[in-house]
Amino acid sequence: MNIEKRNAGYRAAESVExxxxxxxxxxxxxxxxxxxxxxxxxxxxxxxxxxPTSVETEKRAEKAGIDLVELDKADKIDLTIDGADEVDPEMNLIKGGGGALLREKIIAHNSSQYIVIVDASKMVDVLGESFDLPVEILSLWQEGTMDHLEKMGCKAQIRKENDAFYKTDNGNNIVDCKFGPIENPQELSRKLNSLPGVIEHGLFLDFADKIIIGNEKGFKEKF
Incomplete structure (x- = not known):
């Protein structure tokens, strides 16, 4: 058990009504x-x-006894609780390490409140310091999309699992892009959004309402 992650997750669960x-x-x-x-x-x-934001989460929630509804059948989303791979001082995020970035962003965008739960290792001064940016792409133009991504200044690596291309729950591929420190995430987000072949990317900007940072003694909160 990871005490820091548990403390953050348990604290966020208190917000559910x-x-x-x-x-x-x-x-x-x-x-x-x-x-x-x-x-x-x-x-x-x-x-x-x-x-649920993924098939993995769907199974986990069913095991926990939580009733589920499909996204397009829900009239509202009152609250979403999710993790992050990096969080900067402005509460911008890199997400997608678990491969669920597309569904995660759709649900985040449609949520009235978005709480992010992390341990202290995920807090960074600048996004991209320690974690590559995941980009979900169409497999039919994989090489061309990767070439365009590298022209943006990154080292692009197709994600693999068990010696095969990793597939998202949506049947797409993920490219992990090493940009280094991302000084202007808003500009990079705009460029990625305009690139044909890119379905979604892991920059979650201006989504978080609260960050809960778990530690051994409990948690800290950032608004």
């Missing part, structure tokens, strides 16, 4: 929030529904 539709994140920190939400649902008889 009766009657909510909750976006459920993917990854090693989000799993603690899902576990605690499931426990609260049972112990407090909460009427809550979850929207």
């Amino acid at each position: 009766d009657g909510m539709v909750v976006g459920l994140g993917t990854g090693s920190t989000a799993k603690y929030a899902i576990k605690k939400i499931g426990e609260r649902k049972k112990e407090e008889d909460l009427d809550i529904v979850g929207i």
Whole structure:
């Protein structure tokens, strides 16, 4: 058990209220929030529904006893709780290490409140310091898209799993882009959004309402 991640996840789960539709994140920190939400649902008889950001999260939520609804059948998303790979001082994020960035961004965009849960190792001065930027691309123009990404100034590496191309839940490929420190994430986001072949990227800018940073003794919160 990772105490820091658990403390962040458990704290975020306290924000869930009766009657909510909750976006459920993917990854090693989000799993603690899902576990605690499931426990609260049972112990407090909460009427809550979850929207999973990945197949992995769907299975985890079902095991925790959380009722689920498909994204396009939900009238609202009151709250989403998710992790991040990096967080900068302006609460901008890099996400996508777990491969669920497209669904995660759709759910984040449609959420009334977005809480990010991390441990202190994910807090950085500048995005890109220690984590490559994941970019989800169409497989039919993989090489061409990678060439264009490298012309933007990165070293592009196609993600693999068990010696085969990694496939997202949506059937696409992911390129991990080493840009180094990203001094202007807004500009890079605009460039990536305009590139044919790019489906989505891991820059989550101006989404987070609150960051919960878990530590051994408890947590800190940043708004």
